[in-house]
Amino acid sequence: MRKMTLIFIFAICLFVPFIGFCDDAVVLKYTTKIDVSSEKCIQTENVIIQVNNAKGDKYVDFVIDYSSNAKLKNLTGELRDIHSTVIRKLKKSDIKTTSKFDHFLFYNDNLAKRFSLKHNVYPYIVEVEFEHVISPYIYVAKWFPVWNTEINTQKAVLSVTVPEDYKLKINQVAVDSPSKQVAEKGVTYIWSSSYTSSNSEDIFAPPLVDILPLVSVVPQNFYYIKPGSFDSWKAMGEWNLELDKGLDELPSEEKMTIDHLTDGIEDSRQIVRELYHYLQDNTRYVAVNIDLGGLEPYPASYVCENRFGDCKALTNYMKAMLSYKGIPSYKVFVRAGETPEKIHTDFPSHQANHVILAVPLANDTIWLECTASYLPFNYLGTFTQNRPVFLVEPNRSRIIYSPALTEEEVTSVLSYRFTTNENDPKVRLSALFKLRGEAFEYFKGQSGSWTEKEKHNAFNELIPFKNYKVDEYEVMPVHRDSSFFILETTGTCNSPYQTVGEFVKVDLPSMNLPVFEKVKDRELPLDFYVPLAQIDTLFFDVPYDVLELKTPDNQAFEDEFGNFEMKIVQTSGQLCIVRKYNIYRQKISLEKYSNFYDFITEMKSSGSSIIFKPLK
């Protein structure tokens, strides 16, 4: 009996990992079956999830979207115990219907069905199946073998069935080629894969979607509002241009306004600037998505009337204004985000989530972000810079690269002055910040809508010094097209001086370097899409005439990852420290991460404090 018990326990220990028993939940199987015809795509999804403990219950809270062009049908669900005995089935009364809320949209007409299937005896199994009928469509499939990124998927299967004469295009990454079956119904392609979840929160890591297996399937030819083709980027561009036909008409009143604004201006660049400022001052970004999943373009007149629009509408409006003045410009579709997802440049298809405008002039191309009233003219921020983008130009649509922010454009310059008073344990700190790059975009974009208190709090947080309390602040007015934000603030903070024996240690404010994972904890490579750079100058009043510096007064080092420099100058009663660092725009493999970590550690320790001995 004891022997049998031991064998049983041993067997469980062997068996347990394979059924994901140690995870909170696991997807046993996730099947996607797509039946394609020229008019519609019927996508049937079936997922079987095993929930192993109470923490896994959240994975059987379902939210299934649908819309007028992606109708939901045949939604079923079943709860079973581990022996496959059905405990209960999903009832209509279990399902609630609400709008599909999206933080980025003011309104969208998508709906969602919400329900849960939960048991109190673990483990238990939930199987849900539903069908979407999508018409019209421009994607047959954009598939990852993932139901939920937080839990493993043991097996994921995609099958796509098309009529025999149907022309399609396939892009697959990190997944084996499909098997192919020919039957009366048509040709069926089947892919199979799996997914192992990662809890990685590594900073500056590539986006998860770039690491996952992927299968994209698109029709070579399609009808989506108008007929189109994914045969090439050029063909796709022609379709986009067809969609926009006739949508650039401006009301006569608007034309008069444009004429008035640009009266007497000959220079094209100046005209573009004038009209861009007009757009920024007179419109705002409000995204209202109705019909056809947000792909339908809006006419320029929509923006004229409403004075708002989403990125497509505002960009189209700007383009229409330039066109009226005889200045050609081109819509540019981009995958926006601070960590850009990969664009498959050899696979013409809809991969963007944002639109900007490129205006080629004689000696230069101007890039315009039409949704942000606070950004300077000809500035692409961290959101859209340095990545492949799809430029739509008659007969020449193609992939190009958006301009990259330079080191100078992202280098913030900070200045601190510490003043002590014998009778006051607190130190007065005056700071002057010239913020660029991401910090500029954040403060310029947000500070306009902050209350007094919110500004106070934000500027307090900006000072990387202990217990800083703002007394006064002032945002310096700069030209609207400046790509920097200047803030001056005065306040008090804890004393940075610490006496240690006969020495004085001065803690310096942090250099705003990110906190990188320790070498043993890092799981993913790094990708710096923009350089990280900063220069700061610190002035300290010291109540000594002469100091013997223990910290070297001149430190500098550089390697493949970047460079760092720190200089200390002393005058009577004052210490001046200048620190500069630059982490280059680059990709760093996991193998090189320990070298990079050493570089960062050396930088942080070199620039964190200075030590001196006052000489009598």
Place this chain on the structure above:
Amino acid sequence: MKPIRFLLMSLLLCSLQLAGQTTESKVRELLDLQSYENDKEAGALIVYDYGVSDFFQGESGFYTKFTRKFRVKFFNDSNLDYSEISIPVYFGERKVEEIEDFKAVVYNLKNGVIEQVRTDKNELLKEKHLKNWYNYKVAVAGVKAGSVMDVEYTVVSPFIYQLNDWQFQYTIPVLYSEYLVYMIPFYLYSYIIKGTSQLDELSSELQRDKYPILNLEYQKTRYKFVKKNIPAFYGDEFITSPNDYLISLDFQLAEINHLEGYNEKITTTWPKFTEELIKETSDFGGYIRGSKKLAKETLKENQFVYSTKLDYLEKLVDYVKANYDWNQYSSCLADVKPGEFARTKKGNVTAINLFLVTLLREAGFTAEPVILSTRNNGKIYTKYPFAHYFNYTIAVVNVDGTNYLIDASEKHSYFDQIPQRAINEIGLVVAKGEENWVNLTSNNFSTDLNTFYYKLNNETDSFSCTYNCKEAGYFALNSKNEYKDDPEKFIKDNITPLFDEVYNSNVMVNDTLRFFRYTAAGSVIPTRIDKYISIKPFLNTVYASSPFKMKERAYPVDFIYARKRMFSAQILLPEGATLVKLPENFEMENEFFGLKYNAALRGNAVVVEAEYSLKKPVYAPSLYPGLRNFFDNMIKYFNQSVEFELK
């Protein structure tokens, strides 16, 4: 006749013309306005805000019409979200609220000419929320910095139980706010004015017009509520809910005078209110009765073994916590039927706790539901029996003369520990025909004890440190929730940052003795300059920066619960080392705060013992300077270093 008619017409035209000019000049004045002198930071200003609620007779009874008309001047684009209008409407099973009318006009100045852009009812977009609520939304066209926007809409409602409340104050200043309510003698309402002690005008006037109904006539009484020059509402940290401080008007139906001649009290007293909940409300009293079957079955199927009554209570509570899930929705009525609750094992907080009450009663306990308002829902005014205060239910159980407050929706709390979201002054015990309030706030301390033991290594470049933290009360609950959710993250967030390198860590949860404890050992690199070594005894476990940076504060500071933190560090001096600097001692003690810091050399070790306490859960604004001073002292003394010199 003709000449008189002509004269009247002229007079009418003349007055219309004059009115038109006045409106245009007023708009022009506003268009030219660059800022509001009383609040230069304000991105927009509500120039006027008029609301009218009136009663009308329909085919199937009375209905209300609520009309709102307001004007906003936008100075810059920081508050353009005030042009994104959202109007909630309620859909009952047989009756619905409707938007009868909506219009907006936006004025902009263009080359000295006032231009208008209109938005009408057709632009409204419908958004469905849970439980019978829809939002009608529209982004008003034509708005930009400098614009003046007029909005007017009317909502018709058959639900006379809910008269429109009125909000005077917003996050932008309001120059003039007026709410008129035309009451009819058949429905009487109570109201509360929140956020202010008085209005600029509060009056009532019987109207002249008479309205026939059956063989009667009635007149309306117009109530007028006015507030002027209302500053923008700026929230703050450590407050419960803006609802508690925003100036607003809250209505509740109190009485119906039926045409048949009898008078129906809707809610006049708390005892009546609780009686109705128990006897007549299907999603409360009805739910309790409907849960009996499940409760009986539960007791039958699970043969609970216990030693004492309290032990039995704890086991029953643990059973409900383990087997039923909160769906994250709060209401003081159950959102599922008992049958569905039994089947799905899921419900809102009231569904769970009413079932708990039923289960406890079947097991022989004296248990009652307690309804309350969560912290983010605003507080309860006991003077006014308003049903809509309440959005949460817990249970109160008496065992041997002691009351225990229990919330079975909170899985990780001790059986008699209610979650922080429910700690909002008082709750109402729902017992038939009674008015009993229970205090939800406790002055009991939540505590932690942090101990540190340091020993310098042979190379004298780092200390090995052993750290021990023992938490009780809400400190323990918070840590337990964090830890159960994600143990790795808990260690990463709470233990790893303390050390330069962690050797090991261990977490212990002891529900019997009610503490949460974790220990860790690792290395800490001190400040080392030549032969001098300096170390802060309490590492990063103490505040380095005060959370109170503003010089003044308008609202109470609410910490939710009183707390006491204790620290003890022992730093072993290496052989031959000399103590160079001992931290300065400090002590302050009063009924609100306590602070002690003591460092001494005892044999070959420096021993530092310190504690601080916030003795109240809530501090009035008048105590804010003292609180700020308390934090400044705590930060100053608790971040001191011990220094010694090696031989």
